[in-house]
Amino acid sequence: MANHKVIRNQLIGISLSTLDGEEGIVKEAVRGDASSFGSLYDHYQPRIYRFILIKVSRKEEAEDLTHQVFLNAWQNIRSYKNRGNPFSSWLYKIARNQVIDYYRTAREESSIEDTNPEFFVTPAVAHTNLDKNLEFEKVLLALRHLEPGYQDVIIMRFVEGFSIKETAKIVNKSEGAVKLIQHRGINKLKAMLS
């Protein structure tokens, strides 16, 4: 269902990484309008949550870090400056820094094996058969062992379904660099899973 939606949006040219009328909404949010920021929150919060959960593997940590990302964004939204990148670029940057801080301070070796996939995966995914759950575990574990740069691009390209162009804008890299990172990242994932 979600995949069909992604494909449909891509076919009709709707950008997946941005919200409709985002520029105006962001301007209002920068002026301190809570409802505009609320719209941005509703649109981006699930993505940021997924992005963080895949990186940290634990539901509680992912919730705390996601909360912190949006709290920082809300508190500093008046300092936000549009430099041509989508608003999500700013949010993903805050999220990346939150994850880096988390690993720097916690230093706890949390293992994906300790985490029950049903704990954080929606029923649509969780209520599949045991083999599929094991496959998910393997993929998540492999993703978590990738370097952050590869993780970011693979999550944006294959989990969120962003285009190369959108991903390049969000990670602030050239499209060629994104293609290269994607290619290497996928090869590394495949090598880990084989």
Place this chain on the structure above:
Amino acid sequence: MELFELLKKLNNIKPDPEYVEKSKRVIFSAPQLMPESNTWGRVMIGIRIGAVTSLAAIAIIFVSGLFGGKPSSVSALDPVAIRAEAQAIDIQIELTKFGYDNPTTTLKMIVGQITSGKSDSPSKVGENQTDESTSTGEVSINQALELLTEENE
């Protein structure tokens, strides 16, 4: 299942709705930080720094004025007064003894004493020999030996 399909399935991960509502409520109840990087903020910071610097400068001037305008040490360094004082000092250096430790002169004295009978005076001998002996000590010795030989004869 293929890798790409598995990755796409991860898109179904969604946060707990209860958590979302709670988190949203907490975020919107938090105060926003006022940016200091905007133009008005920069102007205000500039005014504050300027005011503090001016007050500090005024305080320094006031305190230095309070504890005497011109320090006494400065007046002592007046060049005209120093020059006058230097001219007033009477410098008299008396050379009580001025001599050289010259072996030739000593030898002349000895020879003069020995030949006091023949020569007019030791000083004269010294004076006569001064011109010749100043260049080398060897001439003086020869003369001295000649004089001694003459005396012995």
